[in-house]
Amino acid sequence: MSDAPVTTPHPTDLHVGKLIRAYRLAAGISQEALGETLGVSFQQIQKYERGMNRISASKLFEATRLLQIPPGALFEGLEADPGDGFAEHFAQFFATPYATRLASVFTKLDPRQQRALTELAESMAPGQAEPVQN
Numbered sequence: 001m002s003d004a005p006v007t008t009p010h011p012t013d014l015h016v017g018k019l020i021r022a023y024r025l026a027a028g029i030s031q032e033a034l035g036e037t038l039g040v041s042f043q044q045i046q047k048y049e050r051g052m053n054r055i056s057a058s059k060l061f062e063a064t065r066l067l068q069i070p071p072g073a074l075f076e077g078l079e080a081d082p083g084d085g086f087a088e089h090f091a092q093f094f095a096t097p098y099a100t101r102l103a104s105v106f107t108k109l110d111p112r113q114q115r116a117l118t119e120l121a122e123s124m125a126p127g128q129a130e131p132v133q134n
Helices: 011-027 031-038 042-050 057-067 071-075 085-094 099-106 111-124
Strands: none
Touching: 011 031, 011 042, 011 057, 011 071, 011 085, 011 099, 031 042, 031 057, 057 071, 085 099
């Protein structure tokens, strides 16, 4: 048995990892391709995305260049309570299997259709009492 202490990932590492995964999936980039760019294995990318390993500043910067996002995008929402805000919803959305297809189709709809689809989804969501107003 090992006497090494069991550590849990830091909340910031979890947050950044979730957003790396979400932006990677939204961009249609595989873990292998991101790993190639960063000079690490896809298993290391998995560890970054789960927050199990911290990503260095240089690799974080290179990842944001590949994902075509500003580096600060990976830290959005850290000031808020966990589970609140756009960054958390974004990460949860793009972690789902059909998110990229839905986002691609949604942007091709006219505003009236977008609203109708949004209202339909809200009516189907469990626990959604009333539509969210923009």
